[in-house]
Amino acid sequence: MSRSGRRAPRQAEAERNDRALLQAAREVLAADGAHASVGAIAARAGVGIGTLYRRYRTKEELFQRLAELALDSWNEAAERGLAAEDPWQGLTDFITACVEFGQGSLAPIAGTIEITEEMRVKNERSDELLAALVDRAHRAGVLRPEVTPVDISLLIEQLGRSPLLDQLRGQGRDDLIEAARAARRRVVAIALDGLRPCHARPLPGDPPDSRLFTERWERPADR
Template identity: 65%
Template sequence: MARRAEAERNDRALLEAAREVIAVDGAHTSVASIAARAGVGIGSLYRRYSSKTALFQHLVELALDQWTEIAEQSLADDDPWNGLVHYISSAVGSGSLAPLAGMVTFTDAMTEKNTRSDKAFEALIDRAHRAGVLRRDVTAVDVLLLVEQLSKSPLIEHLQQQGRDDLLDAARNAQRRVIAIAVAGLRPSDQPMPGAQPTMDLFTERWTTS
């Protein structure tokens, strides 16, 4: 029991560390950098995972579980708008593994978890549309792209690289304001959206490994 609890703590630390490192290093992210950020020994990491690919596949599974949990929590809110805002805010706060796209082969377990996550999220979007709180021409893909864009803060990353901890709280507050401004744009409006609606291919195709 204690060993399982320790493994779960390590998983959470690894996922958080991976998102932080990947946000800066992208496709050049190393296992050593993730291990160092998470405070986990590189040797113990490789004893648990046979390769960098195996580690990244596990991290994607953890992220998908987390996104599903966020969507289900959001659906539990009786207010469709508040539920949607909760999803976006929580998803932005959790970060993204999107830079791993194309580097990781999807396993059956990853596909199953991705399907469950998509269903919960699509139910959230459908509910917001039916309640009339989300503009009709905003799709699930639009919201996912918004989350991905808002998850990265060049200002916060720059300050962290400079070691300017004295400015981080102000930068995070500024980020929350930007998120609120962006989310307000999802409300119904007579102003049409530009261009054609994006399709889910934008997400699925980039995860296809060559």
Template identity: 65%
Template sequence: MARRAPRYAEAERNDRALLEAAKKVLAVDGAHASVAAIAARAGVGIASLYRRYRTKEELFQHLCALSLGQWIEAAEHGLEHEDPWAGLVHYVTAAVEFSGGALGSLAGTISVTDEMAERFTRSEELMLALVARAHEAGVLRADATAVDVALLIEQLGKSSLVEQFEQQERTDLLDAAVSARQRTLAIALDGLRTGHGPLPGGPPGPDLLTERW
């Protein structure tokens, strides 16, 4: 066990680096993103990557499962807040910051594994609990649904100024971009509070997000 522990820790570090790299590469290249580009951005050798993952699809399936793990962790921490609104804000903010919807471009291009399905179900259960709790407390507008929250997260997390300046290596503007994202997120979250006029159209159904997979 002692010999395997360092390897496991290294694999875990590589997984985190690959996930972050995949999010950034997929934001630009979509589902056509190459494994080589992701590996290079993560600083992971392509040969060692293919020793661990036999195919590009297997790698992407694993990264999707890891991403769903981030959603689950964010929701669990949100539910730990005694204040329902604070819990929902934590969840949305965390998901936007780790670019929760960044792997959405893979929808329909890879098979859904049992692990992905199980984690999605768990993530969905937790998010519905967060939304239901906020509704019951009267802090979330009555016509806002869990799907609305998920769509908001996905849209706010896509190709942000922060990522654009990171790609350009414009460190001089990075802090300003982070501040701007926080302001935009605060404006969006305020729109989820009670006290606003009705939202246009009918509420989106869950199939809008799930059917693409």
């Protein structure tokens, strides 16, 4: 067998392990927060800690990679939403995709990791895309006029975290997982209906400030 032939199976295994580690890290983060241990992540992924450290030198590096992938997923979903012919469908498809990806599961690491330049650039792009989605929906008259991009971001974060799913996974209740996912889809649909402009009662309070996101991701030493 050629050297490249020997390398291909190893590379495929490394990629499978990486996918398993990233998925496990998201799930453990959702359950344990920023205190999630590398041991728990490796165990959830079904690999040894050595495998984790061969791919990621530190826990912070693993979490940075998670953040980059979350931003990639967000931006891809936003671009698909902007490409949709119907502004309402484009916006709601974007929100649904972000919720299903589990964007809210990364909230616990805010302020605990260094923001890389790649994360910063991707985040700026995500802000631009979301603003465009919201502006297009407003101009089409399909979104409540008082709803802001920050409102949408907060909604995604809240809906993207599912205590029910996390608990059932922790209990090993695979028989109830699909029912829990179906229940969450109903809750998301109910929440999305609240974004429509037909509601007579205005939203309470002033629109949330973007600092709720930007300053939360600053580490204490950087303030």
